[in-house]
Amino acid sequence: MYGVGIGPGDPELVTLKALRILRSVPVLAWPAPEEGPSLAREIVAEHLPGTQREIPIRMPLLPARFPADDVYDKAAIEIGAALDAGEDVAVICEGDPFFYGSFMYLYGRLAEDYTVEVIPGVSSLTACAAALGSPLSAKNDVLTVIPGPLDADTMKQRLIDADAVAIIKVGGHFDKIRTLIDDLGLTANARYIERATMGEQRIMAIGDVGEDNAPYFSMILVHKRDEVWK
Amino acid sequence: MYGVGIGPGDPELVTLKALRILRSVPVLAWPAPEEGPSLAREIVAEHLPGTQREIPIRMPLLPARFPADDVYDKAAIEIGAALDAGEDVAVICEGDPFFYGSFMYLYGRLAEDYTVEVIPGVSSLTACAAALGSPLSAKNDVLTVIPGPLDADTMKQRLIDADAVAIIKVGGHFDKIRTLIDDLGLTANARYIERATMGEQRIMAIGDVGEDNAPYFSMILVHKRDEVWK
Known part of the structure; x- marks a missing residue:
């Protein structure tokens, strides 16, 4: 069994190893919302042979049941x-399967009984930095990756302590995050991007993002130091 | 011009986009030590058409001159x-070019005068986690990436504050790092890997790594929380 990282959205950012495995296995499983298409499946659709059995892993939008144990049990x-x-x-x-990916819940259920190989993929972390033209981290910078849902007090302290920060899964937490960044005087150091490497990629100053308007696939990078690479 | 991430070492972890660009450009530049082969060039050697002009960027081992401005100026x-x-x-x-990569020094010198597209790659960060069978970070974990050369006091505080840590570029700093991890009682939570995805990949308990024996391409992952994905 394989957990295959397929990259951040651009079908060309799939690796050769992912491609070989996707084309060779008889069964393909993919995550999806309760209804509608699977973004993951859409990313690789052009590469599929069209002969595989497919197992949808459909996740209801029920934040109170996180992780949704029975969905992963069934899958x-x-x-x-x-x-x-x-x-x-x-x-x-x-x-990437192991960078905040829900694959780890299947891994936890299956890796003791089956051989599971994890194929690393291009993560949104580096894809966002590339699209922004903004190196994530250099030299002895400590890079801190903060999930958007983190509580405001903890997030504030992390922002204070950090050299370089990537806030991921911004989504519905955008207003909280923007307020923290403003309060810390870091607005000029922050860059916002959504849907990196996808057709609908957008880059904006954080002041220009509408309230309640950030999608799940959005990220804010904050650099405190000068552009040390220049 | 392109900065092309070619992944952590396994030639199959190159993306389709990297491959297309590597095969289409007339000129290829690659980093190398002052003498001897370029690891980066070796990773992609099998994919090259053999007709390109090549520009070696050879970096002397002079830690005192970091970054080696004149090498990057000349390149x-x-x-x-x-x-x-x-x-x-x-x-x-x-x-990946923007994850602690020396490419950023060329980017800083060229991006104002030329169009530079950065192609993200699979980073050692996620490749090590995949090889270790150890999810990097889950849910609302904060992930902290610490460069091995960081001074011991700062590194200790970062380890104390962290949920999940990746210490990169361990190399000659291994003994300092192992002592810190031992002092903090985190030895059982730490996993060591060197040359992930390459032919010589090795995974060891940190107690088994010989003194002064960790190569530059080595990483230590430390998780403080339980295996929340189970």
């Missing part, structure tokens, strides 16, 4: 049954 | 001359 049983029948399975994962 | 002039002559140039970069 692990279905994947395990395929593996027991001798059919290898690739689970595709946006970005 | 920027040579790359700029190729671009002025209408020859597009790809600079290949191990891992």
Whole structure:
């Protein structure tokens, strides 16, 4: 079984190894919302042979049940049954499987009983820095990655302590984050990007992002130091 | 001009986009030590058409002159001359160009005068986590990336504050880092890996790494929390 990182959105940012595995396995599993298409599947759709059995892993939008144990339990049983029948399975994962990815919940359920190989992918972290033309971190900078849902007090302290920061999964937490950045006098150091490497990629000053308007796939980079690479 | 991330070492972890660019540009530039082969060039060697002009960027081992401004000045002039002559140039970069990569020093010298596209790559950060079978970070964990050369007092405080830590560029700083991890009672939480995804990849308990024996391409991951994905 494989957990395959497929990169941040641009189908060309899939690795050769991911491609080989996606094309060779008889069963493909992919995450999706409760209804509608799977972004992960769309990223790799052009590369698929069209002959595979597919296992959708559909996640209801119920923040109170995080992680949604029964969805992962059910998916692990279905994947395990395929593996027991001798059919290898690739689970595709946006970005990288082990960088804040939900794949780890399947990994936790399956890795003790089956051989699971994780194929690293291009993460949104470096894809956003590339799209912004802004090196993430240099020399002895400490890089801090902060999930957007983190509580405001903890996030504030992390921002105070940091050299370079990537705030990921900004989404509905944008207003809280913008206020913290403003209060700390870091607005001029912050860069906002959404849907990096996808067709709808947008880059904006954080002052120009509308309230409640940031999608899940958005990130804010904050650099405190000068551009040391110049 | 392109800065092309070629991944952590396995030639199969190159992206389709990197491959297309590497095969299409007339000029390829690559970093190398003062003498001997370029690891970056070796990673992509099998993919090259064999018809390109190549620009070696050879860096003397002189820690006192970091960054080695004159090497980057000279390389920027040579790359700029190729671009002025209408020859597009790809600079290949191990891992990702903007994740602690020396490419940023060329970027700083060239991006104001030329169009520079950065192609993100699979970083050693996620490649090490995949090889270790150890998710980097989950849920609302803050992930802290610490360069090995950081002074011991600052590193200690970062380790105390952190949820999940990746210490990169361990190399000659291994003994300092192991002592800090031991002092903080984190030895059982630490995992060591060197040359991830390369033929010589090794994974060890940090107690088993010989003194002064860690190569530059080595990393230590420290997780403080339980395995929340289980």
